[in-house]
Amino acid sequence: MTRNKPPIRVGTRGSLLALTQTRQFIERLRALRPEQAVEEVIIKTKGDIIQDVPLSKIGDKGLFTKEIEQALLSGAVALGVHSMKDMPGRLPEGLGFGVITERVDARDAFLSLHWPDLHALPEGARVGTSSLRRRAQLLRLRPDLTIGDLRGNVDTRLRKLQEGGYDAIILAAAGLTRLGKDGAITCHVPVEEMVPAVGQGVLAIEIRDDDDALRDLLAPLHHGPTALAVAAERAFLTALEGGCQVPMAAHAAVRGGRLRMEAMIASLDGRTVYSRSSDSALTEADARAMGVQTARALLGMGGAEILKSIKEGGLLP
Numbered sequence: 001m002t003r004n005k006p007p008i009r010v011g012t013r014g015s016l017l018a019l020t021q022t023r024q025f026i027e028r029l030r031a032l033r034p035e036q037a038v039e040e041v042i043i044k045t046k047g048d049i050i051q052d053v054p055l056s057k058i059g060d061k062g063l064f065t066k067e068i069e070q071a072l073l074s075g076a077v078a079l080g081v082h083s084m085k086d087m088p089g090r091l092p093e094g095l096g097f098g099v100i101t102e103r104v105d106a107r108d109a110f111l112s113l114h115w116p117d118l119h120a121l122p123e124g125a126r127v128g129t130s131s132l133r134r135r136a137q138l139l140r141l142r143p144d145l146t147i148g149d150l151r152g153n154v155d156t157r158l159r160k161l162q163e164g165g166y167d168a169i170i171l172a173a174a175g176l177t178r179l180g181k182d183g184a185i186t187c188h189v190p191v192e193e194m195v196p197a198v199g200q201g202v203l204a205i206e207i208r209d210d211d212d213a214l215r216d217l218l219a220p221l222h223h224g225p226t227a228l229a230v231a232a233e234r235a236f237l238t239a240l241e242g243g244c245q246v247p248m249a250a251h252a253a254v255r256g257g258r259l260r261m262e263a264m265i266a267s268l269d270g271r272t273v274y275s276r277s278s279d280s281a282l283t284e285a286d287a288r289a290m291g292v293q294t295a296r297a298l299l300g301m302g303g304a305e306i307l308k309s310i311k312e313g314g315l316l317p
């Protein structure tokens with residue numbers, strides 16, 4: 001079997017999770033086209049470099065994607081593998097999604113050495129998370145908790161829990177699953193209690209819009225139902241112009257022949273939360289329309305005032 005075609009160069013971050021999920025995707029690509037050479041290209045992003053500042057303070061919606069997208073636009077790589085939840089609402093001109101993979105698990109995971117779930121934590125317990133979305137929803141459920149900023153890769157976060165820095169930490173279940181660390185999960189947090197981040201549990205394979213040959217090659221790896229859900233969630237994100245600096249969330253899934261979505265906007269302290277359940281027909285146009293309409297509804301309920309107060313407080317760029 002000859003390998004005379006130029007290799008497909010795949011851009012990825014260098015964290016263990018990023019490398020693991022990229023290599024899992026490359027395995028699927030090689031199984032699909034064993035004759036095609038594939039090369040992994042590690043690219044350091046701003047979010048990887050700045051580890052000592054809370055994500056909400058950095059003020060960049062492309063923290064973990066921009067450098068990979070620059071490599072795509074320059075032709076240095078043919079595709080980039082991202083966690084969908086890291087993707088900004090609007091992609092750079094000339095780039096698009098070649099594949100949206102099947103969602104692994106959208107839920108957040110509760111991890112603790114001593115307590116079975118969030119509700120069992122003692123008053124004033126210290127919980128670690130780097131996400132304003134999680135922080136706000138934790139405080140909505142348990143306003144007595146002390147929330148500490150938690151940065152670093154998965155192993156670093158697990159070590160901080162083991163060393164007693166936190167009574168519990170909250171991580172994305174999908175990342176732990178991909179790393180084979182499911183055993184560290186104490187319990188999954190129901191979506192009804194903590195709405196996941198837009199795109200959580202999904203991989204986004206980003207390519208150049210004009211690379212039709214690569215798009216055709218990748219097509220069998222695309223998962224339609226997940227793409228439909230992500231279309232609704234990202235339409236919601238774009239309508240809010242939100243990022244990691246905003247306590248907002250949306251999760252959609254196909255159930256009962258409809259696309260159903262839960263979404264919320266919260267104040268930073270979790271005391272004010274606006275939420276909405278929506279559903280739509282199973283078309284991309286309907287999914288996107290539902291996302292936009294849901295965002296507008298939440299803004300009208302009071303979400304606009306929340307976003308204004310956050311921006312005036314200096315958390316938004």
